[in-house]
Amino acid sequence: MSIAKTEVEKVARLARLEVEEKRAEKLVDELDSVLEYVGKLDELDTDDVEPTTHPVAAEHTGRDDEVNEGLTVEQVVGHAPDQQDGQFRVPKVVDE
């Protein structure tokens, strides 16, 4: 399967990645060669095979609903590039 440049641009938008024009063209070639290679899986009939989502038999693990000591607000927000009053600060999201 071959990938079009418009698809790369669409996927980049979905992934919130800014991709330059020249880079997008190179990505098309690179992804094409990878997609051609992974197309090899189509040789296998997997109609009756269950997908593996987790490598070992997973059991839901719960814990008692008890309050544990966690990180403080300062510890969590302290790493943000911009912060105020214990909250993350971002550029304006909505129009006035």
Add this chain to the structure above:
Amino acid sequence: MSRDILKELRAGEISSLEVIDAIIEAAQDDVFNAFVSLVDPSELREQARGADRAREAGEARPLEGWPVAIKDNICTRNLTTTAGSKILEDFESPYEATAVQRLRDAGAIVVGKTNLDEFGMGSSSETSHIGPVRNPADPDRVAGGSSGGSAAALAAELALGALGSDTGGSVRQPASHCGVVGLKPTYGRVSRNGLIAYASSLDQIGPMASTVEGCARLFDAIAGHDDRDATSLAVEPAGPGCADVLSEGVDGMTVGLPEEYLGEASRLDPQVRSRVEAAIEALEEAGAETTSVSLPHTEYAVATYYLIATAEASSNLARYDGVRFGRRAEDADDLAELYKKSRAEGFGDEVKRRIILGTYVLSAGYYEAYYEKAQKVRTLIRRDFESAFEEVDALVAPVAPTPAWTLGEKRDDPLEMYLEDIFTTSANLAGIPAMSVPSGTTDQGLPVGTQLLGPALSEPVLFRLAQKIFEQCNDEASGRG
């Protein structure tokens, strides 16, 4: 420093302070670019003195005074954790990874954070934001990856133990290329709490050391259930730890030789083949029986791996948005632009490539054809191993098709780089343990490792086999012994 340094430490023949001083001096130049950051020398000396006091008082813990290096995608307090990425270049974790905490509790001294491929995405440790790691056996060659800094630090004797992480071979392949021991544990055996996620259903933290015994002692210290990792296994295998079974030998064990890894079709470098064959002979001489087995879906492992790994990566790396931590782009007019610019500036090419591929294979219209297909083939790969382990206790295979290559050689062809993982990705897909054991060197002096794979929770078996290979294939051959 000699390889017996761990024994000498325990016996009190050498002090922790002497060991630390030697490391501080040797690490100053860091000619192999093995470290992203180093702990302040005065702090290291203070901890070493503490270890020496504990030993004198007869209160030494299992890893008392061991200098260990931690891959820089594993969170540590009071040191940056960059994952080799510009987007996290100043990031200081507010908490410590469980595996690191357990090493400290066992007495180990963290000396620094090691260089890696950005977010663990690579097979050569060339994509880090601080530049490539060099192989101590030949500085013009790659150290392997993505835990190349940890492997190089051990080979250059800048640490006696290390942690790496292995998503598709990232502990085993650099261990092979640098001539050290590395284990990818059973999925869930070591807590992933504090490991920066790349592909969560494949990632495992793994111990690395210059010797099999050192690797076993590190594993014994870090393995075990952790409430902070929902995928952590609740089972605790009975019996002694891995370090205590090394001398039990391999007499009576049956070891499988997978045709797909060792046959003509595997395109194995002749010198790699000869070292792996030497390892097989060593096991036979020690009393193990060998038999041929087949893992028919081996040739599909790399394709399956790159679909699943990139899909999971595209989701995991969505958290780097320039808002909560890490680098933020300047001059963004609105929030959408802030995300796009921060991510474009912060991520390197290989990471972007994998995010794009992963987003593509998860997107509407392609999910079934790529992602779900890969999950189904993952089941077939898992079943291959289940059948094989009905017949044999473990498998012997190469780690990588070639020895370490020249820096820059494969950087422009992502697919060629991905194919380097042909022998290692299956273990991650199946969730089984696998390790790399040094098995001598090529004529050019490049290290070659042999891979051992076993069923879930068979780490003690792998360590016993590894010990035999290590004893037989290194003493006379490598000159480092």
